Amino acid sequence: MEFSANHPILFVMVGIIIAVVLAQSFYFLFRAMKRAKEIGIAKKTISSTITSAAIFTIAPAVAILLGVIVLSQKLGLAVPWLRLSVIGSLSYETIAAENTLKALGDGVSAITNAPAFISVIWVMTISIAVGLIFVPLLTKKIQGGMIKMGTKDKKWGDIFSNAMFLGMISAFVGYVFCDVSLAFKGDFTGLIPVCVMAASAVAMAVIGLLATKLKIRWLTDYALPISLICGMAFAIPVTGWLS
Amino acid sequence: MKKNISYLDSVHRDGRIWGLLICLLLFAFPVAVSVVFKAAPDARALLRGLFDTAPMYWAVGFIEMFTYVPMLGAGGTYLSFVTGNISNLKLPCAVDAMERANVKATSEEGEIISTIAIAVSSIVTTIIVILGVIFIIPLTPLLENPVLAPAFDMILPALFGALGVVFISKHPKLAAAPIILMLILFIFVPALNESTVGIMVPVGVIFTIIVARIMYKKGML
Numbered sequence: 001m002e003f004s005a006n007h008p009i010l011f012v013m014v015g016i017i018i019a020v021v022l023a024q025s026f027y028f029l030f031r032a033m034k035r036a037k038e039i040g041i042a043k044k045t046i047s048s049t050i051t052s053a054a055i056f057t058i059a060p061a062v063a064i065l066l067g068v069i070v071l072s073q074k075l076g077l078a079v080p081w082l083r084l085s086v087i088g089s090l091s092y093e094t095i096a097a098e099n100t101l102k103a104l105g106d107g108v109s110a111i112t113n114a115p116a117f118i119s120v121i122w123v124m125t126i127s128i129a130v131g132l133i134f135v136p137l138l139t140k141k142i143q144g145g146m147i148k149m150g151t152k153d154k155k156w157g158d159i160f161s162n163a164m165f166l167g168m169i170s171a172f173v174g175y176v177f178c179d180v181s182l183a184f185k186g187d188f189t190g191l192i193p194v195c196v197m198a199a200s201a202v203a204m205a206v207i208g209l210l211a212t213k214l215k216i217r218w219l220t221d222y223a224l225p226i227s228l229i230c231g232m233a234f235a236i237p238v239t240g241w242l243s
Numbered sequence: 244m245k246k247n248i249s250y251l252d253s254v255h256r257d258g259r260i261w262g263l264l265i266c267l268l269l270f271a272f273p274v275a276v277s278v279v280f281k282a283a284p285d286a287r288a289l290l291r292g293l294f295d296t297a298p299m300y301w302a303v304g305f306i307e308m309f310t311y312v313p314m315l316g317a318g319g320t321y322l323s324f325v326t327g328n329i330s331n332l333k334l335p336c337a338v339d340a341m342e343r344a345n346v347k348a349t350s351e352e353g354e355i356i357s358t359i360a361i362a363v364s365s366i367v368t369t370i371i372v373i374l375g376v377i378f379i380i381p382l383t384p385l386l387e388n389p390v391l392a393p394a395f396d397m398i399l400p401a402l403f404g405a406l407g408v409v410f411i412s413k414h415p416k417l418a419a420a421p422i423i424l425m426l427i428l429f430i431f432v433p434a435l436n437e438s439t440v441g442i443m444v445p446v447g448v449i450f451t452i453i454v455a456r457i458m459y460k461k462g463m464l
Contacts, residue, residue, distance in 0.1 A: 001279055001280055001281070003280045003282070007279075009279055010276070013272060013275055013276070014272075016268075017265070017268045017269065017272065018369060018373070020264065020265060020268060021265060021325060021326060021365075021369065022366060022369050024261045024265065024321075024322065024325065025322055025326070025362045025365040025366045025369070026362070026366065027257070027261070028254075028257075028258075028318050028321065028322055028358055028362045029358070029359060029362035029363065029366070031253075031254070031257070031318070031358075032318055032355045032358040032359045032362065033359065035250050035355055036355045036356075036359070039351065039352070039355075041344075041352060041355060041356075045344050045356070046359065048343070049340045049343075049344060049356055049359050049360055049363075050359060050363050052339070052340065052343070053336050053340060053359070053360040053361075053363040053364050053367075054363050054364075054367050056335075056336055056339065056364070057332065057336065057363070057364040057367040057368055057371075058367065058371065059398065060328070060331060060332040060368075060398060060402075061332075061367060061368040061371040061372065062371065062375075062386070062395070063395045063398050064328060064332075064368060064371075064372060065371060065372050065375035065382075065386065066386050066387070066395055068372060068375060068376065069375075069379065069382075069383055069386060069387065072379070077376060077379065081372065081376050082272070084327075084372065085326070085368070085369050085372050085373075086265070086269065086325060086326060086327065087324070087325065087326070087327035088327055089327060089328060089331075091437075091438065092300065095296060096292065096296045096300075099291070099292045099295035099296045100288050100289070100291070100292030100296075101288075102291070102292075102295075103285075103287055103288040103290075103291030103292055103295075104285060104287075104288045113282075114276075114277075114280040114281075114282035115282050115283060115284055115285040115288075116285060116288065117276070117280075118273055118276055118277055118280075118282060118283070118284040118285075119284040119285045119288040119289040119292060120292070121272065121273040121276060122273045122284050122289055122292075122293075123289060123292035123293055123296055123297075125269055125270060125272070125273055126293060126297060127293065127296040127297040127300045127301070128300055128304065129266070129269075129270075130300070130301045130304030130305055130308070131304050131307070131308055131324040132262065132265070132266040132269065132324065132325070133266060134304075134305070134308060135262060135308060135312070135320060135321065135324040136258065136259040136262040136263055136266075136321075138308065138312075139255065139258065139312055139317060139320050139321065140255045140317070142308075142309065142312045142313060143251075143255075143312060143313070143316070143317045143320070145313075146313045146348070146349050147251070147349060149349065150347070150349030150350060155459075156459055157347065157349040158347050158349070159417070159455050159459055159464055160349070160452060160455065161313075161314070161347050161348040161349050161353075162410070162413075162414050162417060162455075163417060163448075163451040163452045163454070163455035164310075164313060164314050164348070164448050164451070164452065165314065165338055165410055166410055166411070166414060166417055166418050166421055166451050167421055167444070167447035167448030167449070167450060167451035167452065168310075168314070168330070168334070168444050168447060168448055169403060169406060169407050169410055169411070169418075170418065170421035170422045170424070170425045170447045170451065171425055171440060171443040171444045171446070171447035171448075172330075172399060172402075172403040172407075172440060172444075173403060173407050173422055173425060173426070174422075174424075174425025174426050174428060174429035174430075174435070174440075174443065174447075175399070175425075175429055175435070175436070175437065175440040175443070176399075176400045176403065176404075177426055177429050177430050178429040178430070178435055178436050178437075179436075180430060181430055181431075192393075192397065193397060193399075193400035194400070196397040196400040196401050196404065197400040197401070197403065197404035197407070198404065199401075199404070200400070200401040200402070200404035200405040201404040201405060201407060201408035203405065204404070204405040204408045204409060205408055205412075208409070220343060221343065223405070224335070224339045224405055224406065227401070227404070227405035228398070228401050228402055228405055229401075230401075231397065231400065231401025231402075231404055231405065232394040232395070232397055232398060232401050233394060234401075235393045235394050235396065235397035235400075235401070236390065236391070236393050236394055238393075239393035239396075239397075240393075
């Protein structure tokens with residue numbers, strides 16, 4: 001068969017894998033919903049979890065789609081579709097592809113032959129396989145320890161889980177400030193992420209206040225997606241002002 | 244209680260089966276491409292590419308696993324490590340859902356809420372990407388519009404601003420030390436930037452847990 005990075009058979013193969021991945025998500029969703037009913041979690045809690053997770057996902061998912069479009073210029077559409085639906089992120093897959101293409105002397109131009117194409121897929125697959133291989137082996141052990149801790153000392157279990165989330169959030173808050181020192185050299189672009197973060201934080205706080213003061217319960221379900229969009233929208237003018 | 248154990252055990256059993264199946268499929272894909280096009284990978288490119296890429300990503304992957312598994316819960320972990328985009332999508336989604344439902348990651352309720360949020364998020368992402376692939380021609384000029392570019396570049400600050408204000412205002416005492424540490428590190432260490440933030444997440448998590456333990460023992464929390 002003559003090689004093409006957009007050959008229909010590639011879409012069929014990728015489609016099959018993605019169908020299995022979707023099936024896994026549906027399987028775990030239904031299992032969790034069934035269990036939720038058994039242990040008496042309120043129906044309203046479940047439905048608000050579902051709708052707000054779905055709404056929240058839209059903007060980040062469109063960003064992932066943008067990654068597919070960017071990568072497709074080099075690799076055809078099928079492989080980026082697979083890699084960004086399963087595990088990969090744009091930055092990681094781009095690095096994997098570029099490292100392989102560099103060795104071929106192709107620079108980062110589009111792939112036109114099968115050996116280069118297959119090499120890139122192998123590098124992407126093997127390099128990011130660590131989670132795929134070890135998560136099935138180690139999750140039960142790690143998770144078991146967590147549950148044990150939660151039952152042994154409930155207060156510490158709660159503090160531990162808050163500490164984990166705060167640790168993660170603090171790393172990203174720090175990252176937002178990573179280029180602020182450029183302002184001393186007259187380059188204010190490093191302040192853009194700080195302003196965006198502040199805007200979405202203010203949006204979140206205002207929505208929280210509105211929801212409690214005016215007793216609009218449903219508003220809290222969409223507080224995160226609304227604040228995310230506010231922050232992203234604010235990025236457009238603020239980037240214009242500061243760059 | 245017995246049922247509780249059996250639910251979690253069955254999540255682990257099914258998670259392993261699904262994980263193994265998808266892992267096999269992903270490795271079968273390059274093999275199948277080779278067979279279809281009757282071509283082998285370019286050995287030099289493959290080895291160079293692996294040498295330059297794999298060690299770093301395996302190291303990061305290992306650390307990520309130990310950092311994210313306790314936060315995601317069992318079901319959430321099996322899904323997230325297949326569908327990816329953990330720190331920028333799945334975990335914030337799960338954290339927000341657990342916070343609103345007022346449940347903790349260490350409880351069975353937390354496990355269930357996190358699984359539901361992550362499953363829904365995975366499904367929505369996959370469907371949006373499928374639609375995008377189908378409608379790529381009309382969508383490309385729209386999505387690549389330079390006016391919108393800054394908005395998509397700023398997803399992480401927008402996300403963690405909103406998530407941060409909730410968590411930091413609820414736990415100001417616990418948040419102070421890690422926030423100060425990370426601000427100092429990111430502002431004054433030039434090597435810390437977007438590509439290294441992933442490595443700093445476990446550093447932040449471990450540091451916060453140590454601080455939390457000390458404060459808890461001293462009765463400050």
